[in-house]
Amino acid sequence: MVDEPRTPGDAGQAVLREAANWAARGELGPSDQKRFEAWLSEPLHALAFARVLEAVGWAALASKGEPGQDGLQLDDPTGG
Numbered sequence: 001m002v003d004e005p006r007t008p009g010d011a012g013q014a015v016l017r018e019a020a021n022w023a024a025r026g027e028l029g030p031s032d033q034k035r036f037e038a039w040l041s042e043p044l045h046a047l048a049f050a051r052v053l054e055a056v057g058w059a060a061l062a063s064k065g066e067p068g069q070d071g072l073q074l075d076d077p078t079g080g
Contacts, residue, residue, distance in 0.1 A: 015044060015048045016051065018045070019045065019048035022036055022040075022049060023052045
């Protein structure tokens with residue numbers, strides 16, 4: 001259960017937290033899957049879930065030390 005938001009910013013943060021909770025669950029049972037699909041059918045929820053998955057992807061790249069992450073410089077492909 002999400003606390004009642006006090007401001008529009010709080011509402012957005014609450015939706016992002018809920019999206020992160022769904023993402024953290026990983027595999028869902030059949031009843032949870034139906035609840036997730038109903039939740040995800042709301043455009044705001046779908047956008048929040050996509051943002052969470054994008055952040056998880058970037059964090060995974062950063063944890064591997066991939067070039068270009070966390071302000072690391074990429075080599076100039078022109079040799080300049």
